[in-house]
Amino acid sequence: xxxxxxxxxxxxxxxxxxxxxxxxxxxxxxxxxxxxxxxxxxxxxxxxxxxxxxxxxxxxxxxxxxxxxxxxxxxxxxxxxxxxxxxxxxxxxxxxxxxxxxxxxxxxxxxxxxxxxxxxxxxxxxxxxxxxxxxxxxxxxxxxxxxxxxxxxxxxxxxxxxxxxxxxxxxxxxxxxxxxxxxxxxxxxxxxxxxxxxxxxxxxxxxxxxxxxxxxxxxxxxxxxxxxxxxxxxxxxxxxxxxxxxxxxxxxxxxxxxxxxxxxxxxxxxxxxxxxxxxxxxxxxxxxxxxxxxxxxxxxxxxxxxxxxxxxxxxxxxxxxxxxxxxxxx
Numbered sequence: 001x002x003x004x005x006x007x008x009x010x011x012x013x014x015x016x017x018x019x020x021x022x023x024x025x026x027x028x029x030x031x032x033x034x035x036x037x038x039x040x041x042x043x044x045x046x047x048x049x050x051x052x053x054x055x056x057x058x059x060x061x062x063x064x065x066x067x068x069x070x071x072x073x074x075x076x077x078x079x080x081x082x083x084x085x086x087x088x089x090x091x092x093x094x095x096x097x098x099x100x101x102x103x104x105x106x107x108x109x110x111x112x113x114x115x116x117x118x119x120x121x122x123x124x125x126x127x128x129x130x131x132x133x134x135x136x137x138x139x140x141x142x143x144x145x146x147x148x149x150x151x152x153x154x155x156x157x158x159x160x161x162x163x164x165x166x167x168x169x170x171x172x173x174x175x176x177x178x179x180x181x182x183x184x185x186x187x188x189x190x191x192x193x194x195x196x197x198x199x200x201x202x203x204x205x206x207x208x209x210x211x212x213x214x215x216x217x218x219x220x221x222x223x224x225x226x227x228x229x230x231x232x233x234x235x236x237x238x239x240x241x242x243x244x245x246x247x248x249x250x251x252x253x254x255x256x257x258x259x260x261x262x263x264x265x266x267x268x269x270x271x272x273x274x275x276x277x278x279x280x281x282x283x284x285x286x287x288x289x290x291x292x293x294x295x296x297x298x299x300x301x302x303x304x305x306x307x308x309x310x311x312x313x314x315x316x317x318x319x320x321x322x323x324x325x326x327x328x329x330x
Contacts, residue, residue: 017041017269020062020069020087021289022319023305025054030315033058035069035085038289038303040269049090056081058319060154061103066110071320072101082113082130082137087324095137097130104130105159105187114142114187116157116164123150127164127185143190149177151229153210155265161216162187167209169229170197177229178205182212182246198225199245206248211265212239213274213294222294224254232256236297252297256280265292269323275302277318284311287318 023034033052038045048069052058055076062071067088073081080101084093099117107113111132118125125145131138148168156167164185169177184194198206207225215221221239225248226232237251256279265276273291281288281301287309291302308315 017271018324019266019269019275019289019303020048020064020322020324021305022058022062022071022321023307024057024059024317024319025315026317027315028054030054033319035071036305037087040275040302043303047090048087049085049092051092052083056083058083060101060320061115061157062320062322063104063106063113064322064324065106065113068110069322070104070113071322072104072115082132084132095132097137097139102154103157103159105164114159114164116166118150122147125150125166127187127190142187143185143192145183148181151177151208155211156209158212158214158267159187160214160267163193163214163216165212165214167212167223169208172205174228177208178227180206180209180225182209182241194241196241196244196246198239198248200248206246207235207237207251210234211274214267223248224294225251236294254297255299266321266323273302275321275323277321282310284308284313287316289318289321 019038019040021036023036025031025033032050034050035048036045037048056073058071058073060072067086069085069087071083073083075081080097081094082097099119102116105114113130115128115130117128126141127143129140129142151169158165164187166183168181170179170181171177172179180198182196183192186193200206207227208229210224210226212223213221219242223237223239225235225237234254235251236254237248240247265274273293275289275291278288278290286304286306288301289303290299292299
């Protein structure tokens with residue numbers, strides 16, 4: 001199996017970083033949610049802000065730009081907001097935004113973000129540039145995706161440098177999706193620089209892409225695939241974007257709780273690993289944050305968030321996760 005309590009020798013050497021995780025309150029009228037700063041090396045944490053209530057959940061994308069954490073919040077009655085928190089002072093600001101937001105990325109200045117959004121049902125996806133400041137934010141459409149099938153996973157969207165990568169399921173011979181496709185978009189120009197179908201060979205389903213490791217311009221990578229839409233039988237596979245199709249090969253089984261919640265993992269945090277909440281390891285008094293190696297498939301418990309996460313008295317759930325230093329900006 002790929003799960004272990006100690007770091008495998010094949011893991012990339014660790015480097016110190018800080019992780020920002022939203023500990024969401026489940027009880028309206030109860031404790032407020034907490035944006036936590038976790039020192040993964042020192043195994044310590046502090047509350048950066050605790051002003052947000054259970055009426056706003058944070059289970060989609062987030063990022064750290066300079067000294068500011070940004071997160072996508074979904075309110076019970078008012079749609080999506082972008083929350084901004086100064087990670088030194090804890091000062092909070094929220095901005096209402098239209099549409100449905102899934103992932104965000106730092107722009108070239110403090111008040112600019114790029115985001116994946118959607119309107120209508122079934123959703124029509126687009127890449128937007130969001131300029132914050134003033135009473136109303138400015139939104140500019142950078143690129144629009146053609147009609148695609150949506151699997152409900154925010155982890156399908158990743159930014160790296162000046163590039164957005166988006167993965168979608170594809171139905172071919174079955175009522176449920178068993179294949180997938182990938183797009184890459186230059187966020188400066190809006191040009192779709194790549195669109196390919198995933199393939200395992202003639203008459204073989206590729207599997208549905210759940211999370212595909214993303215480095216700007218990379219031709220070879222790895223990805224987490226499910227055999228069929230909605231299934232938990234996850235596999236880690238090699239991916240080659242060099243041909244007419246994106247070739248999927250050398251797949252191996254993964255534990256069920258790899259990204260099983262649909263919450264985006266952190267992007268690589270400087271140590272070559274991705275971090276995500278463990279569903280299988282959740283206990284009544286804490287929930288682990290796992291670290292996964294997208295090359296070997298190894299996963300280990302990196303941190304335990306304390307609180308009532310399971311059982312009848314559940315008060316918390318783990319939401320969005322970002323790390324610092326943040327990846328590149330445009």
